[in-house]
Amino acid sequence: MLEKFREIQAALETRPHLHRIGALFSETVLVEVDGEEIYLVFEKGHLVSVTPGPSKKTPWRFALVTDRAALEAFWQPVPAAGFHDIFALVKIGRARILGDMLALVKNLRFIKEVLALPRAARTEDAA
């Protein structure tokens, strides 16, 4: 799963519009997948590091806790209902969002599009 988020890191560098939208976003986000912790450090809309956990010393602003199968379904080009959006994942019980929700909502488009980058890549590959 770490490799997947490193792919996201590389893909983000090719999306200038996301750097603009995320220009004020400089936070650490924790993604926990089946208990595997991954820390995503954003700096002004760039993902500057993808670091494996566990870590009790790394402060994070908000966290997405989910499972591998849910993320694989989320990244499908046309995801099934419930797997198409991070809030929908929460609603169907396949994810939890912890921490500073307002920080997430203020940057919601940026975060949603960053997390969905593998889907965008698959969609573009299929085209």
Place this chain on the structure above:
Amino acid sequence: MTVEAITGRYLTAEIAGRRQRIYFEEAGQGRPVLCLHTAGADTRQWRHILNDAEITCDHRIIAFDLPWHGKSLPPEGFQTEEYLLTTEVYMESVLKVAETLGLDRPVLAGCSMGGRIALQLAARHPERFSGFVAIEASDFQPAWYDIDWFHRPDAHGGEMGAALVSTNISPFAPEAERWNTLWMFMSSGPGVFRGDLSFYTRDDSLVGRLKDIDTAQTPVHLIVGAYDFTCTPEDARRTADAIPGATLSVMEELGHFPMSEHPAGFRPFFVDALARMQPAKTPEHAD
């Protein structure tokens, strides 16, 4: 180059004791169908139905911007007010528009909070309409978010609102229409989405009234998208089951803004709904 058949005009009506200048669009001739937009949006959501010549050949499709929305300005004195939509003002707005335009028992078609108020009117003023199409509509939806997120001085409520509602747009939606749909939320006035959500997420007065709806006189058809996580198919089913005689269609590939996000996918369901808007035949006239 094309010029669309839609025409836009303004009407003025007194609603809750205040003068309101309301923008409306219409196209077509025939049976009137009055269309209501969702929270935080405007009449543009109905642009594809208004431009559908096969529908407007025998229906007069009309959509209007609620005050504070789209091209309908807020009322005089708004600058010191907190906008909070209420059931009573919303119902009066719909009734006044229908009255001012001289509509004779139109079909009322509303989406999301528009569907909610359509069901309220089905319960409380059925004599004013000939049928109700309630899209992405349910008896009550408490908020799973904080509505105050969407009106604050340190962030853009419209952009946050758009990002939130994107949860409810289907991945089957054409990309251009997804973003056209989101643009309306991005460009809504400050506090308007929040004020609409106050009505949508706090007013549960419809729950006890659903059983009073007489679908033999005024048919009620609900339509819901499987990708709608605000009003889910389960929410719509619960609501339809509480209305004796109501019917429900589930759109497997659509979300919460079907007429706007995926016009081609929505069209057959809307055409089907209009065809259902006939009063039940009395036993002596039944086939």
